[in-house]
Amino acid sequence: MFVFRGCQIRTSVWWSLRKRLSHRYASSSAGAEPATVDEDKSQDLGPTAKPYKQPFLKNLFIGKFDQDFLVYPEVVDLDELRQRTIENINVESSKDEGAVTRMSVQEKVKNILKSNVPIVSDSETKDSERVKIYELMDTDLQTALLMETQSIVISIISRFGSTELKAKYLKKLMTGEITGAFAMSEPCTGSDPSSLESIADFDENTESYAVSGTKEWVTNGKNADVLIVLATTDAVHGQPRREVTAFLVEKGSPGIVKSDQESRDLRDCGLVRIQFDKTPVPESNVIGEVGQGIEVAARCISLNRYFVTSSLLNTMKKIFNEVHRCIKSRKQYPIPLKDCELIQYKLSEVGTKIYALESLIYLYTGMIDSYNVEMMVESASLQLFCYESALETVKICNEILGGKSYDGNHHYMTLLSEIQGLILASKTQSILQLFISLCSIQYAGVSIYEMVRRNRNPLDYPGFVVKRLLSNRRQDNDSPKLELQLYMNLHPSLKDAAEVLEYAVLRLKYAVEVALSRYGSDVVNKQVDLCRFADVATEIFAMTAVLGRASRSYCTGIRFCDQEMLFASAYCLGSLQRIRLKINQVIDGGKISNDTSRLKIGTEIFNQGGYFLEHPLVRNIK
Structure with missing residues (x-):
């Protein structure tokens, strides 16, 4: 045992030294991002500024992988x-002291x-x-x-508010003297800020806006002292249509009518529908500039939602441990339920999800703490992974517990119900997926514009097209050349898993090139493929987190480090199948994915007014 642990320590020290040397003398190999710093930006920020980094997930869409992020951060004692x-x-x-003092x-x-x-x-x-x-x-x-x-x-007030608004509201909000709410969702447009129907007309005589419209599912709207409301105003930037603006509306303003919205899952969150009928808002209560509402809405999507993610992580652990205790006390057929292969497989799925989410949360925060890097897309990706992992945990645990999961007197049912309600109240996964993909595709389109232009005009650039065809032969066969050498930043035992990560990065880059060359600017309307891109990028982000964490744990001898290596490898191999399917669905253009048939069916459903096929017992000939 001591000899084995000594060999581990010696290997860890050697690998750590090799990693540091490789970072120091690494060159920009194909697609790999060395540990470089933008000197101009760092100097502008002062002598103690964090090193500047390019956005991690956006760079994945052009095949660049910053290997520094494989070094799992250690920023907290x-x-x-x-x-x-x-x-x-x-x-x-x-926390509650008990039922009496709840x-x-x-x-x-x-x-x-x-x-x-x-x-x-x-x-x-x-x-x-x-x-x-x-x-x-x-x-x-x-x-x-x-x-x-x-x-x-x-x-929002800190980022966009005027000095007057900050002085008046920030301190009271941060100390709990007053509470706030954010009102954006509407009955007909949902959470799409670009399609809002609420209007705010400016009255020059009173120098105020009159806000009219309906907002629904406003969290804490019942008790909030101030509301941040998005509404459309007259275009002021040369736009052909009205623009979205954010307003701060105080509780008790005229023309506000609230009505409760019943929610079995979030009964105590003050969810309400709010109707504004020419509610006066002073011009000084405009948040940011007129027409800056879309940016305010984007801020909400990309905001670091640490309270929700940490609470969901804790809840997933509680559910997992409760299911484990339940299984240990039961038998199935002649053997204990804990020895059943199917049960072990399902629990391993939940366990690896929890491990990946925990790793991703602290990789994300470590990136912010260690570098000056834009994290807008990464924030949305973390939220997406968190919500999907929580829902998957609920689904699997429901299957394991069976009828017990619906016992109204059981604490487990409350947890499951609250998870589903919280995710729906936060935002849907589709919004996050489209946000991730559209931001990243826009970034990639600027970087590879010339290559895409030539691909879309093959007759004008025959030599370039032929060269591209030859160079992409391995990509066409789903076997890209692995030349990023990501395994060099991890423990040697994780080489196979690191190659899965590298495969995913290279295939994502190729799929983005194919989609942009095929659709051009119309790619923004291919929402199904955009969601697939977001899922693949999020899987890569999660794999980066688990590999970096497992490698650090093994190299430093953290307790259960051997099991962490197993968790990381299992997660990456599971991701491989999901990534391969989604990338091939994008590349094949609707053949393997069956997108063409599904879209035709969707069109027919709307044309016919719902489900329209005849009953199976109907006969044409009697």
Whole structure:
């Protein structure tokens, strides 16, 4: 045992030294991003500025992989953080003392805001520390959703609000003296900010706007003191149509009518429908500039949702452990249920999902803490992975528990119900998928514009096209040449898994080139393929996290490091099948994926007014 552990340590030291040397002397191999810093941007930010990095996920769409992100970040001293949390932050403020003294969700939120918990990023608290603090708080899902809503309001006012608005509202919001809500969704347009029907007409005599329209599913709208409302205003930037603007509307303003919206899953979150009937809003309460509402909405999508993600992670662990305890006490046929192969397989699926989500959260926060890097797309990707993992956990655990999962007296059912409600209240996966893909495709289109232009005009560039055909032979056979050497940044035991990661990066790049060459600018209307791109990019992000974490754990001898290697390899091999299917569906242009037939069926359903096929017992000839 001691000899084995000594060999592990020696291998770890050797590999760590090799990794550092390779970073120091690495050159820009094909597609690989060396550990370089944009000197101009770093110098502009001051002598203690973080190194500048290009956006990680956007670069994947052009085949660039920054290998520095395979080095799992270590930016927080956990023991020091725990001690500081105990001394300065009342993490128990959000927990119930028992059934007799049970607090409402609103009371929990106010207690958290008064307990010195860091709500938004600041110079004193790292993002990794914030997430771990939220984990230690272990808030329930409804409290987390309300805290996230408060954080969104604070972030928007901090980022876009005038000096007057900041002075008037920020301190009160951060201390819990007042609470806020964000109103964007509408009955007919959903959460699409570019199609809003609410209007805000400017009155020059009163120098104020009159807001009219209906907002629904407004989280905390019932109790909020201030509302951030998106509405359309007259175009002021030479646009042919009205533009979206954000307003701050105070509670009690004339013309506001609220009605409760019943939600079995989120009963305590104050979900309401709000009708505005020419509600007056002073011009000074415009958030940002007139016409900047789309940017405000994008800020909400890309905002770091640490309360919700950490709460979902904790809830998934609770559900997983509860299912484990339930299984251990039961028998199936002649053997204990825990020895059943199918049960073990399903639990391993949930376990690897939890491991991947936990790894991804702290890779994401470590990237923010360590580098000056744009994380807008990465934030949406983290949310997408978190929501999908939580839903998958619910589905698998339902299958394992069977009827017990629907026992109304069982705490498990409440957790499952709250997970589903919270995800729907946050945003749908499709919105996140389209946001990820559209931002990244736009970035890729600028970088590979010339190549796409030549591919779309083959008669004008025959030599270029022939060369491309020859160079892409291996890609056409689903066997790209692995030349990024990503395994050089990981422990040798993870080489096979690292090759899966590299395969995914190269295939994503090729699929993006094929889609842009095939559709041109019309690619933005190919939502099915865009969702596939987002799923693949998110899988790559998660694989990067699990491989970096497992390699670091094994090299430093963390407890259960052998099992971490197994978890990481299993996750990557499972991702391979999903990625291969989605990429091939994009490349084949609708043949393998059956997209053409499905889209025709969808058109017929709308043409015929719903399900229109005859009953199977109907006969034409009697």
